[in-house]
Amino acid sequence: MTIELLTWNTPNGRKISVALEEMGLAYTVKPVNIGQGEQFRPEFLAISPNNRIPAIVDPDGPGGTPISVFESGAILLYLGRKTGKFLPDDPRAQVPVLEWLMWQMGGFGPMLGQVHHFLQLASEADRRYGLDRYSKETRRLYGVADRRLAEVAYFAGPEVTIADFAILGWAWRHERHKVDLGEFANVDRWYRTMMARPATARGFTVALS
């Protein structure tokens, strides 16, 4: 049965379209225009109480009954468990997936998003402190990623996992947060490898808005 993806064309939204494409799951897109305030509509809040995209509704949830899931990290874990793809069962192999997924959810996203925010401010005085702080943190995080990818092909080891989909959603916006991937050679190699995957490419081109 077809999963409904409630989303918009943003880094967090793209994580899930990439995962759905990579997992070969059937889905339909229901755009939630966050610029027009549609994330505050009661019917969306019933599924996603934090008024943020993405969210999914799976009519074929556990026990064969429907389930909704919000928070992109929770959605990726749900889909990985549902399909048995991109999320190893073995506890030792699963630990790095969880580590790098949580690293993205707690840092490589929230911090980068602050750069996007402060860049929009018209007043130089208003944006200076925040832009400086979050740009430095963003570069630090890219450095962490680069050192990791000097050791392994993908964030959790030799195989692509849901952690890569999560991180890729934000790396996709590197130009917007003013990061030159040429300065992070290992991230650059990983980024190009991921983007060359046909299913990932579909996840970034499917219309979400």
Ligand SMILES: N[C@@H](CCC(=O)N[C@@H](CS)C(=O)NCC(=O)O)C(=O)O
């Ligand atoms: N931790 C959430 C963050 C989701 C999030 O920030 N979504 C943004 C778009 S990328 C949003 O819906 N913003 C609407 C708003 O701020 O009202 C997740 O990963 O799902």
